[in-house]
Amino acid sequence: MRHIPFFRWVLAAGIALFAWSVGLFAMGSDPAFTASRQIDLAVVDEKADGTCRVQWEDPYAGKTREGPYHCDARRSDLLKAPQYTDSRGYGWETGFMFTEGPDRGDLYDVEAPSQGDLSTADTLLLWAVPLVLIGLIGGNIRAVPRVLGVQAKLVRRATRLAEAAGWAAEDYARAVTAVRDAGHDGALDAQSDPELVRSLWVLRETGPETRRTAEEARVLADRLRPLLEEAAPAAGLRNRLRAGPAARSAAEAAVTDLRHVLDDADRQGLQERFTQASTDLLRGQDTAWSSLAARADFERNPDAYRRLLVSLAPPEPVTWTALRRRRRQRRAEESAAQR
Incomplete structure (x- = not known):
C-alpha cells in the first residue's frame, strides 16, 4: 500500500494560506486601510x-x-x-x-469589540494557523510508529558480521584457488612451484578448523545478505521515513531475524573466529619469510603436503587426452629450457 502524505498536504495548505494572508497585509488590501x-x-x-x-x-x-x-x-x-x-x-x-x-x-x-466582519487577511490567518498546527502535530504523531521499534545499531552490527563472514569465506577460497590454479596433478618434489608450496603451507598453518570456519562464514553471509536488504529501512532515519508501510513491515520482520542471528553469533563467537581466520590466511601472503618457512616445513614433512594437495586438487583421471596434454606441456617446457 502506497503511503499517502495527508498531513504533509495539510501543512502545505496552511503555509499557503498564511503566505496569502501576509501578502494581503503587505499590499495593504485590508478594506479598513484601503x-x-x-x-x-x-x-x-x-x-x-x-x-x-x-x-x-x-x-x-x-x-x-x-x-x-x-x-x-x-x-x-x-x-x-x-x-x-x-x-x-x-x-x-x-x-x-x-x-x-x-x-x-x-x-x-x-480596538473596538464590535467593529464588524473580519477582513480577508484575518480570515485567511484564522484558517492558516490551525492547518499548520494540525499538519505539524499530526505528521509527527504519524511518524512515531515509523521511527519507534527500528534499531539502526542492530543493523550495523549485522552488517559488520556479514562483512567479516564474507572476508573469511573469500580469503579461504582465494587460498584454495591458488593451490588449484598451480596446475599440478598431485605430485610434489624438491622442484615444485614455490608458490604452490607456500599456498599449501598457509592452509596447513591455519589448520582444518579454518576450513570449517570458512564454510560457516559462507553459509552465514548468504543468509545475512537478503535479511540486510529487507532491513535497509531500519538502517537510518531518512530510510525509515521514506519507506512505505510494506517496506517497514518487512524491515521489522528482518530485524527480528537479524536479532536471532546475532544472538547465535555472539554465543558462538563467530565474528571473532571469522576475523581470526582472515588474519591467519593473509598472514603469509606474498612475503619472503613465508616462502622460506613453507619450503623448510615441506622438506620436513612432504607427505602431509601431498595429502593436502590431493584433498584440495585431486589428480584428474588418466586418459589419452590427459596424457597428450602432459606430453605437449613437457615438450613446451623442454623447448623453453633449450632456448
Missing part, C-alpha cells in the same frame, strides 16, 4: 484605560461629529487635556475615517 484616511481627533473625555470620547470633522455629512473611541493611553501627557494647548480644553489623538461604503465618515476603531 478605504480610509488619517484624521485629527479632539479628545473630549478620556479614562485611564484609554476609553475616550472624541470629536472629528465629517466632510461627507458637513458637520462635527462626536462618538466613543479607544485612545492610546500610552501617548505623551502633553497630548492629553489639560496639558494640550487646545482652546476648548480638549486633548489630541489621531485616527482613521472611512472614505467609502456605507460607513463613510465613521471612525475605524481598531
